[in-house]
Amino acid sequence: MNSANNNAVPADDEGPADMILDIAGFLSRDPLSLDDVIERVGEAVADPGIPMPIALRPTLPGVRSASLTRYPDTGLPYLLTLVPSPDLHLTPRALAAVLGEYRRLAGDRGRNPGLIFYPGIGGARWSVAVIVEVERMGDEIDIAPVTSIAFRRDPVGG
Numbered sequence: 001m002n003s004a005n006n007n008a009v010p011a012d013d014e015g016p017a018d019m020i021l022d023i024a025g026f027l028s029r030d031p032l033s034l035d036d037v038i039e040r041v042g043e044a045v046a047d048p049g050i051p052m053p054i055a056l057r058p059t060l061p062g063v064r065s066a067s068l069t070r071y072p073d074t075g076l077p078y079l080l081t082l083v084p085s086p087d088l089h090l091t092p093r094a095l096a097a098v099l100g101e102y103r104r105l106a107g108d109r110g111r112n113p114g115l116i117f118y119p120g121i122g123g124a125r126w127s128v129a130v131i132v133e134v135e136r137m138g139d140e141i142d143i144a145p146v147t148s149i150a151f152r153r154d155p156v157g158g
Contacts, residue, residue, distance in 0.1 A: 016062060017094040020149060027080060027151050030125040037077045041066050062088035080151045092134060093142040099130055127154050
């Protein structure tokens with residue numbers, strides 16, 4: 001396990017990381033509908049139906065694109081994916097300061113593995129894992145730019 005909690009977080013990283021924490025808390029709510037998520041993130045621009053994701057035009061600051069996937073059996077929100085703009089300046093170090101420790105995920109050949117945070121945010125029915133991809137891996141992973149952020153809603157106890 002890795003943690004960057006003992007490293008100082010530059011002031012310009014605090015805002016975006018706090019926004020990610022806030023979204024994770026929002027997604028752990030119950031009840032939570034697709035419309036609730038769409039209203040929070042932006043506007044639905046294309047919905048090809050389950051199992052394909054809904055394309056969103058995000059209104060969140062520093063977010064270039066977004067999509068929302070549903071649980072196929074209930075239609076409830078499952079995975080919200082955000083692609084930050086480069087000027088968001090979001091790093092694993094900044095996220096670890098608000099979400100806690102992360103773990104590396106196994107990656108496919110030719111693709112950087114992701115990182116997963118379990119921030120301990122959740123209600124009685126839902127918890128949220130935050131999965132990020134970074135521009136590069138290696139010794140400087142804590143300061144590598146985040147290129148994708150996915151919020152996965154998991155049923156508690158399931």
